[in-house]
Amino acid sequence: MSPEGNAAVSLRDETVDGVWRRVHPASPFVRGWVALAAVGYFFGRDAFERVLQGREFVDPNLNSRAPWLLAGGAVLLLLTVGGFILSWYFTRYQVAEGYVRVNTGFLFKQQRQARLDRVQAIDIVQPLLARIFGLAELKFEVADAGESAVRLAYLPLDQAKQLRATILARAAGVVSGPEAAGEEVPEAPEHVVLSVPPGRLIGSLLLSEQTVGILLGAAAAVGVSVLMDNQAIYLALIPAILGIGAAYWSSFNKGYNFTAAISPDGIRLRYGLLDTQAQTLPPGRIQAVMVAQPPIWRIFGWYRMHVNVAGYGAAGTEGAARTMLLPVGLKPDVMRMMSLVLPDPGVDDPERVFTAGLTGLAAGGRSAGPSDDGFVVTPRRARLLAPLGWRRNGFFATRTALLIRSGRWWRTLVVVPHQRTQSMALHQGPLARRFRVADLVLHTTAGPVSPRVFQAGVEQAVELFDQQAARAREARKRQTSEQWLAQVAPQAPEVAAAAQPQLGHSEQFPSPLQQEDRQDG
């Protein structure tokens, strides 16, 4: 790989701004290695087997057998490699004037540009093979649920990090004038907030809903085989077991070495055993957060967190796996992550409020009001409608966010910042009308979190509906700019722009405890 390494060095010497650059020349091969391996396997197997059997490498009957086949193989290989080289040659990218632009394709050309200040998230992904070669893929997400707006595969790792820092700095509004062009943007320092020990991750997987489902399924299978006196049913289970093993492996691979850090650029998440990922969520890009606790996790007090981010898209799309904010963590971890997502909780005693949101249960007595530690819960009259959840279902509006808790066994707490609410709807079916309750649904961008206040009393629900509309309006007015650092000092843009390279990247954390770069070992 040394020639490619040299090429990369020569690319790095150019300035960052305005220059059209290419991805690493090895990238088509790293991306398309399956095709190459398939061609190689198909035509090399024969020779390999002969060598194994102690015969000569070239088939002695080659002339009589199939020279055409071999020629065809060579042509196929040449075409593939040629295609790879062409696709590499015609893929170019540029970061300039507030845009990132990517041109691809030689027969069907595509030019794409995305506004930097519209960045919703930026990820550096390293599949195993790319990691071996020190390469990384950069994904740039905008609010267009589904596929990444810009993917640059592959860049040398340090170049990818450099590009990420540049993009984030521009998006934050740090570098604005043309005089700043060309200078290297230092990567923002970061402060590691928490990491998940592998033991806890394994434990959480073993105690997950998945395991319960598997045990139930296994019990059913054993029961059926006993009843039907048929052993063959175990054979039918083999594919299922393989599938389950793969699912566990992928969860483990994804959650391994999970580290969350905070930097002025936003929240940094890193994880992965073989394939590693480093996600960056700039401030204010998280649309909704969910903290959930499956029933068995309650023994150890574990929680998991998911987020809605506009660029990651709905479940089932490519980005869906990246919506995990915390695979498993204790309550202090949850609180810490929550403080990153929602720096200003908008209440005086966030600890108590969030604890009530996570585990609280209103008193069930006849005299108790529909309130528990500030959470407005389902009124007592609707206890038949929600026999388990009525003491748990509730909401609490702080100055900055709406907290929604639900689930007696399956505890969840959903947090939606006020300025992130898209629209809202009150729902009331005939049964709910009979009990004078209503559901309030908050609409956020596509993702795993779907905030819904279950069975609130009609008066409280309507009041919340009205107030929430006003609160969202107020919060949006305060949020003036997409450029999160420009927001801090909107009065004096020139001064801010001049002063912010330092401010944005070091002063936010005057004494970063851990500045070491733990990127993707």
Place this chain on the structure above:
Amino acid sequence: MPTAAIDPPGVQWLRVSPKYVTVRLVEWAIGNVLLLVVLSLPLLCVLLGWWRWPPLWLAVTVPAVVLVLALWRLVLIPRQVRAIGYAERDDDLLIRRGIFFQRTMVVPYGRMQYVDVAVGPVERSLGLCTLKLHTASAGTNAHLPGLPAEEGARLREQLSARGEARLAGL
């Protein structure tokens, strides 16, 4: 106006055109007449003695139940249309609908990504249109059917202008 327990207080609802009932009736007829014809085929075959299965009671019951449900929905259509309402407030648009399953929705102007006006063949012949609002959330299923064409155009312009004035990102 049916029960409005979940409507915010003090809102003056604007109603959609009563002609929208016709649109709903046509939709109802197309859907249900076809379904009924298909479901009545076994009854016909049994009555003519071509089929021995299904038994007569089943062949009668299935279309009968479907017919009753369809008629029930038919009776509800005028009330459902009357239950659709919208109100322009200073900063957001309210949309309500439904009698049994009521829904009241608020869409802030600053959150609108784009506004659609769609016209189907039946709507066109009656001079109506359907307004659809899109926010960044797929959950915002805000459509307002049965608006007179000029009201739809006015609303579209109004919403776009107000959206621009209050535009916020995500």
